[in-house]
Amino acid sequence: MQELTSMRLTTQRQIILEELSKVTSHPTANEVYDMVRRRLPRIGLGTVYRNLELMAETGMILKLEVGGTQKRFDATVAPHYHVRCLECGKVDDIKMQVQHNINETAAQASQYQILGHHIEFTGLCSDCATSTHQASIN
Amino acid sequence: MQELTSMRLTTQRQIILEELSKVTSHPTANEVYDMVRRRLPRIGLGTVYRNLELMAETGMILKLEVGGTQKRFDATVAPHYHVRCLECGKVDDIKMQVQHNINETAAQASQYQILGHHIEFTGLCSDCATSTHQASIN
DNA sequence: TTTTATTTGAGAAGGTTTATCATCTGGTAT
DNA sequence: ATACCAGATGATAAACCTTCTCAAATAAAA
Known part of the structure; x- marks a missing residue:
């Protein structure tokens, strides 16, 4: 390194x-x-x-x-989660608490030495939600 | 589609x-x-x-x-989470409960229409944990 | 300043994925 | 069975993202 x-x-x-x-x-x-x-x-x-x-x-x-x-x-650099828009690919931060505890759960459920995790939410950003909705009307 | x-x-x-x-x-x-x-x-x-x-x-x-x-x-196809080995790139399943509730938390914390999420743990698989440990001894 | 190891810019190369298109084929109708 | 045709295949090229190479440039130490 x-x-x-x-x-x-x-x-x-x-x-x-x-x-x-x-x-x-x-x-x-x-x-x-x-x-x-x-x-x-x-x-x-x-x-x-x-x-x-x-x-x-x-x-x-x-x-x-x-x-x-x-x-x-x-x-x-501080740990945080992300949302990605399935339509346009934009990525934003999600301001929610980091689930520190789930690393231990994962460690117990696997043979891995768990070092961290990342949560990625997927969905539609406000722009794309609007246009997709409009598209579904047509 | x-x-x-x-x-x-x-x-x-x-x-x-x-x-x-x-x-x-x-x-x-x-x-x-x-x-x-x-x-x-x-x-x-x-x-x-x-x-x-x-x-x-x-x-x-x-x-x-x-x-x-x-x-x-x-x-x-059923929703489940994954671990990826940082050393060799191998990906395995993690058999732990799916956190259905966090989608709502994320929805409230963002402007996105949340459709789902995925958690990826990172760490070292048993093979790589061993060899990395050995390497650090040398 | 001079020196030296690191970094840069330019371009080539590598690896993954998608697009193109003539040919082929599964499913349906005859 | 046979013919038909939209959809699928295989081969290849192209697109795309990322990494590598190396002579020239440069930050930092002497």
Whole structure:
């Protein structure tokens, strides 16, 4: 794993973290790339991927391996849950208590050494709920 | 969405479902392809992807959009939770009660129309827990 | 400043999934 | 049985996301 101590403070790194911290959406690597490119037009996509991965390893940010095809990133490190819209793929936070106790239940119900859990709710965001409803009328 | 009524019962479809039903692991599309190919050597990878997707749409099987790079499939349709090994990527079932109540909690805590949830535990399977432990001794 | 190990940008490569399309086939009607 | 046809298949290409490679650039230490 990457050591925090040996990580240089490059402009690219700072701006990637700054831009990710600005939003509460959970952007994909490519969306972060678009955000960062407005300030650093010559940055490479590989640099964004490399640094998001690195920051996730050191725990500076969260890598969300949720449903959908792409990985998403989150500057909020504290454990919390997510909802994903089945229609548009948008991911939002769910502000509810973290169920610490279920890790033990899972540990007892399996042969695994349980290290954590993540809950992903699925449903329709307010925008898509409206349009889907309208579509079902037609 | 694909209608069950208009789905032909092709040999390929039957065997894909049969092979998936045989295992309790949660194979990726490529793993299903390998399993099916032993009985239908001329089947195409696209056919496997197409049918797994189709069966997931009709609810015949479950498509797991869990962490890791690849999607995994499951012949057990009843709601249940999963553990993923952080080391080897293996996915197993967790036999614990489904927390029906948390959907309401999530609905109240968000603007989404909540349709369901999935819990993915992360940890180390017994094999990897051993080898990782040994590695940390060295 | 000079040095050096790390990082970058550009592009290639890898891996997974989806799309395309001529051919084939299961199910139905004849 | 046979013919028909919408739907399915297999082969291949394409799309997509992510990782790798490496010469050039650069942050940080000497």
